[in-house]
Amino acid sequence: MPGSPGFDGSGIDGGLYTEITRDARHAPWLLNDTVSTWSAFGLALFAALMLTAWWLARRSDSPMMARALATPLVVAMVYGVDMVVRVAVREDRPCRSIPRSFTLESCPAPGDWSFPSGHAVIAFATAAALWLVERRLGAVAGLAAAAMGASQVWIGAHYPHDVAAGALTGVALAAPLTVLATRGAPWVERARKGRLRPLLVTAA
Numbered sequence: 169m170p171g172s173p174g175f176d177g178s179g180i181d182g183g184l185y186t187e188i189t190r191d192a193r194h195a196p197w198l199l200n201d202t203v204s205t206w207s208a209f210g211l212a213l214f215a216a217l218m219l220t221a222w223w224l225a226r227r228s229d230s231p232m233m234a235r236a237l238a239t240p241l242v243v244a245m246v247y248g249v250d251m252v253v254r255v256a257v258r259e260d261r262p263c264r265s266i267p268r269s270f271t272l273e274s275c276p277a278p279g280d281w282s283f284p285s286g287h288a289v290i291a292f293a294t295a296a297a298l299w300l301v302e303r304r305l306g307a308v309a310g311l312a313a314a315a316m317g318a319s320q321v322w323i324g325a326h327y328p329h330d331v332a333a334g335a336l337t338g339v340a341l342a343a344p345l346t347v348l349a350t351r352g353a354p355w356v357e358r359a360r361k362g363r364l365r366p367l368l369v370t371a372a
Contacts, residue, residue, distance in 0.1 A: 169171045169205035172269060173257035174257075174259055174260040174279075174281060175257060175258050175283075176259075176265045177260070177262070177265065177282065177327055177329065177330070178265040178266050178327070180327065181327055181329050182262065184328055185266070185269075185321060185324075185327050185329075186266060188321050188322060188360065189322070190270065192322050192323070192324070193270040195339075200272055201350065203272070203319045203322050203323060204273065204323055206315065206316070206319050207273075207287065207319040207320065207323050207325070210287075210291075210312065210315070210316050210319070211287065211316075213293070214280075214291060214294040214309060214312065216240060217298055217308065217312075218236075218239050218243075218294065218298070221236045221239060221298055221301045221302055221305050222236045222237065224236075224302055224305070225237075225301060225302070226367075226369055226370040229353075230242045230333060230353040230354075231334070231350045231353040231356075233353075233356045233360075233368055234349050234350055234353045234355070235297070235300055235301045235350060237356070238297075238346060238349030238352065239294070239297040239298065239301065241349075242293065242342050242345045242346050242349065243290055243297065243342065244291045245341070246289060246290075246293040246337065246342050246345070247286065247289055247290055247293070249337065249341060250284055250286055250322060250346045251286075253283070253337070254282075254283065254284070257281065257283045258281055259279070259282065259283035259330070260277060260282060261276050261281075261325070261326075262324065262325075262326065262327050263275035263276075270324060271325070272322070272323040272324060273323050273325065276325070282325075282326055282327065282330050283327075283330045283333060284330055284331075284334035285317065285320050285326045285330040285333070285334035286329045286334065287316050287317070287320050287325075287334070288316065288320060288330070288332075288333075288334025288335050289334040289337050289338045290338070291309075291312065291316040292338030292339050292342075293334075293338035293339070293341065293342035294313070294341045294342070295309035295312070295313040295338070295340040296338060296344075297346040299343075300343065300346045300347065306335060317331040317332075317334065317335055318331075321341040344354070
């Protein structure tokens, strides 16, 4: 049930979480505002990187375009797995398990489980998928994913192990799914000869 007690994960790395959030409590307001803004809106960067991957893939072969087109679907599928795991594990947010813990944002409602971090899952899944489409975009996404994961602990939303699990889940699932998407190359090849050609091939 959404409002029922969940698993207390503070025994895993609650001490590290407390140390990090204590640093956040005493950090300059500009740093905290920047981290909070990144946490709230940073996922938009990953969407922009996916669009960029599609745009660049117009110059690539059909297998690579198939991977680029599949990236949003891959990320959505991985996030779906994350939601299932959250409900299965039912780990309470650290702001509920650790009394008087400092957070930069209000504590999520009961039933908004903590493990794994959804932000980390999305960020690292995107990075893994983009690495298999265009390495430079993948590298940018990887750095942004690390920053997103760190922000989730800094603002007090997740334990470090939530972020680590989210990163592992994102990479472990997104990489093989993106490779599997290469099988859509024949469809892309046919589509490049039809009405969708302007969206799939760059002008000569």
